[in-house]
Amino acid sequence: MTDVKSAELVFICFMLLHGFVATLNCTSPTPESLFAAFEKNLFPKKLLRPVTNFSSPTNITISITVVGILGVDEKSQTLSTLLWQVIEWDIEELSWDEEECGTKLVSVHREKLWVPDVHIAEFMEEDNSPQTPYVYLYNTGHVYDDKPIRVVSSCRLVIYTFPFDIQNCSLTFGSYLHFATDIRMIQGTTSEEILKESQDVLETNGEWDLEGISVAPFTLTLDEGSYSEIVYYIILRRRPTLYVVNLLIPSCFLITVDLFSFLLPPHSVDRSSFKMTLILGYTVFLLIMNDLLPVTGETTPLINVFFSISLALMVASLLETVCITNIQYSSSQYSAVPHWIDVLVLQYLAVVVCFPRKKNSNQTTFFSNPYTRAQNSSITNISAFHLQRVSGDTPPAKPQPTPLDPALEELRKLSRDLVAIRFQMDKHFQGSNTMSEWQMVGTVIDRLLFGLYIIFIIASFITIICIWIQTN
Template sequence: MSYSEARPVINLQTPTNVTTWHIEGLSWDPAECGANKISLPRETVWIPDIVINEFMDENRAPETYYVYVKSNGEVRDGKPFHVISSCKLDIYNFPFDIQNCSYTFNSYKHNVQDVRLSFFKPVKQVFQESLEVMATQGEWELIDMLGEKPEHSYEEGGWDELIVHIVLRRRAALYVVNLLIPSCFLLSVDLFSFLLPPQHVDRSSFKMTLILGYTVFLLLMNDLLPVTGNTLPLINVFFSLCLALMVTSLLETVLITNILCDSNRYPPLPKWIKILVLKYLARLLFMEQKACDQNSEANRSKILVDSNSMTEYSKKESVCSSPVSFQGRCLEEMQKLRKDLLAIRRQVEEHFSNDNRTDEWIMFGQVIDRLLFILYFIFIIVSSITIMVLWLNSSRLDKNP
C-alpha cells in the first residue's frame, strides 16, 4: 500500500479532522528550507474521499494535479467541482416559489471514527462571498445558505456528514409579464363584455373569440410552466379557473340570448317569479320596469273602449232605422261590421297579451343577466384574493426552510 492510500496519522485510533487536514509527522523549518508552502502531486498525498450524495453527473471542472502542503503538515486541496445534482422542488407557489436545495458531504470509505468533517469557514461568510463572485443573473436568485452538522454517536460508527442548504428564489418578473398579466387582461375583457346588450350585439361570438384566444395563449405559454415537481402549481389552478369562468359566462350569454330572442314562444311567467324577480330583485339591482308596458295597457284599454262603442253604435243604428228595406240592409251591414270588430278586438287582445308576456320575459332576462354579472364580478374578486393569500402565505412558509 502506497503512502497516498494510508490515512496520515501515527495512531490509527486518532480521527482525521477534515476541513483542511494534517499529515502527522510532516513538518519543516521555513527559515531553513526557504519555503512555507509547497505543492505536491495529488498521487503522492492522502486525500479524503469526500463525495456529495446528491451528485448526478461526473465532475466536468478542470483537473488540478497538485495539493498544497504547509510547513506544519497542513494540507489544502483546491480542486474545483462542477456539481450537477438533484433537488426536490416544490412548485406549488410557482412563479413565486422559494426552493431549498440540500447538499450532503460525507466520506464513502471512512466512518466517523476515522474521518470527521467540519466547516472551513462560517456558512454565512461563504454566502456573502458567493454573492460577490456571482456574475450571472439567471432565473434563480441566491437568498441564503444554511449549514447543518448532524449529531453522531462516535462509539456507534456511521459516517460523519455536513449538510449545506442553498435557498434559491425564482425571479418572477418574466412569468408575471408573460402569464399573469395577459390572463388578467383577458378575464377583465370577458367581465366587461357583460355590458354589451345581448339583444343588439352578438355577445356570444365575442366571448367565443376570447375563449379561443385564451386557449391559444395557454398553448403558446405552456413551455414557461414547470413540468417537474411533487404538487400541482397554483398558477395552473388560476389558469383553469380563468378558462372555466369564460366558458361559464359564454353559457350564461347563450341562456340570456335565448330568453330575449324567443320570449314570444314562452308561456306567461309564474306569478311568484314576477313578484320575486321583476319586483323585488329588479328593485334591488336598481332596475325599473319600462314605462312602455303601462302605455301599452292604456292603448289596449282605449282600443277596447273604441271597439265597444262601435258595437253599441251599430246596435243603436239597427234599432233607430225606420224604413223596412233600408232597415234590413243596415242591419245586415251592421252585423258584418260587428263580426269584423269582434275579430279585430280578439286580435288586439291577443296582440297585447303576447306583448305583455314578451316584455315580462325580456325584463326577466335582463334582471338575471345583471344579477349574474354582479355574481361573476364578486366571484372573480374573491377568487383572486384567495389565490393571492395562498401565494403569500406559502411564500412566507418557504422562507423558513
C-alpha cells in the same frame, strides 16, 4: 539541567515507541531535497488514513462558495449549481522545518496523498467540472484542497406560488464510506460569510436570486454505524418580472376585455362572435406560453389554476351569451317561465344582483259604449264562427236570421269584428308578458355572471399582490 535532558530523552523514547516522525529531514533548502523526503516518508503511506492511532478520527473541515446557479428543472426536480469546495485536514505524522527545507507551503499531486472521500448525497449526475490535480501542503502537515465542482442535485421544489416561489435546496457533504469514528465533518466558515462571499462572486442566468445560506451539522445513523455530515441549505428566490410581463399581464388584459364585453347589448350586436374570438386568442396565448409554465406532477401551481378559471369563465360567458341571444329572438315561442325559475332567478338572484323584478301588467279591455254593454251577452256568445269569419275561413251554414234594420246589422258586424280583434290583442299581450319574463331571466343571469367576473378579477389581483409582497 539534568532534569531537562531526562525529560527530552523520555519524550524521544515515547515518540519512537509510537512510530511518530516529528520532522522531515532535508539535506538542503531545495525542492529536490524536500520531495526526496516526501518520497521516503510520505508518499508510500498514501493508502492509509494519516493518523497515529486508528481510534482517533480525522477532522475534515469543509466550506463552500456558490459561484453560479445554472438552472432549476421543475420537471426532474433538480438544481444545477457551480460551487467552490474547500476541504482541509491534517496529516498527523508530517512536519518539516521551514528554514531547513526552504518553504512552508508546497503543491503536491493529489494522487500522492490520502484524500478523504467527501461526496454530496444529493448528486444526480456525474461531476464534469474541470479537474484540479494539486493540493497545498503546509509544513505543519495541514492539507488545503480547493476545487470547483458542478453539482446537479435533487431538490424538492414547491412551485405552488410560481412565479413568486422561494426554493430551499440542501447539499449534504459527508464521507461515502468512513463512519463518524473515522472521519468527522467540521463546519468551516459561517453561513453569513458564505452568503456574503457567494453574493459577491455569484453569476446566474438572471432568473434566480441567492436569498440565503444556512449550515447545520448532521449525523446519519444507520444499523452499521453513524456518519458525520454537514448540510448546507441554499435558499433561492425566483425573479418574477419575466413571468408577470409575459403571462399575468396579457392574461389580465384578455380577461378585462371579456369583462367589458358584457356591456355590449346582445340584441343589437353579435356578442357571441366577439367572445368566441377572445377564447380563441386566449387559447393561442396559453399554447405559446406553455413552455414558460412549470411542469411537475406533485403540485399544481396557483397560476395554472388562475388560467383554468379564466378560460372556464370565458367559456361560461360565451354559453350564457348564446342562451341570452336565443331568449331575445325566440322567447315568444316559449311557454310561461317555470315556477322554480321564477322563484330562484326573478326573486332571489335578482335581489343579489340588485335587479328589481318588474311587475307584470294585466291587459284589460274596458267597453265604454253603452250599446256594447247592453249586448254583452251576445258578444260573449261569439265563438269560432266569428273568428273564422275574420280570418277568412268559410263558416258552416247557419239558418238565415230574421231581416233586421240594415244599420243595426252593420253595427253587429262591427261588434263581432272588434271582439275578434280584442282576442287577438289579448293573445299578443299574453305572449309579450312571457317573452318579457324570459328576457328578464336572461338579464339577471347576465348581470350575475358579470358580477362573478368582477369578483374573480379583484380576488386574483389581491392574491397576486399579496404573494408578491410576501416574497419580497
